[in-house]
């Protein structure tokens with residue numbers, strides 16, 4: 025395998041292989057609605073950390089393959105936001121075409137650095153995204169050094185967050201991590217699959233939650249966008 029295997033062609037191959045093996049594809053919300061089956065369900069999740077221009081080609085792959093994903097987008101981030109001039113229209117187009125939009129947030133980090141309460145930041149981000157999208161889910165963004173990780177606070181306060189902000193799931197809940205095999209990219213030390221490859225899990229028939237970060241995926245090379 026080359027240094028960085030994450031080409032769009034490879035992404036299509038993974039989807040095609042799962043389809044041939046009898047998998048059905050779901051957004052996170054759909055996966056919960058069908059009872060989080062432990063076998064042959066394939067959940068596609070994108071965490072849009074940075075470089076939104078890298079996401080559109082992956083959505084195009086999914087449209088070509090007639091599958092849909094959940095896209096977790098950032099509202100309060102330094103280098104892009106979901107409401108930006110060129111980002112909002114593409115995300116609204118995606119939602120209209122069957123993709124799910126969710127909140128990708130590092131609200132504890134933001135609140136700590138800026139000097140605000142955690143809940144106030146999370147509520148503001150949720151409200152801003154809900155002004156333009158139907159939002160059911162939230163996925164915590166974890167910076168590379170895990171400073172001010174938001175997930176422990178979210179887990180501790182989930183019942184209140186869920187009730188007050190009108191959310192129905194958070195993406196690191198056991199329904200996703202235990203019912204499906206969690207597959208994502210990571211560094212060990214170079215970029216690759218963190219643990220299992222999707223191909224290996226597909227061969228077992230177990231349900232899969234595939235998390236990808238589009239800024240690591242490319243058509244011809246990693247610097248094209």
Ligand SMILES: [Zn+2]
Pocket residue numbers: 071072073128164165166
């Ligand atoms: Zn992230």
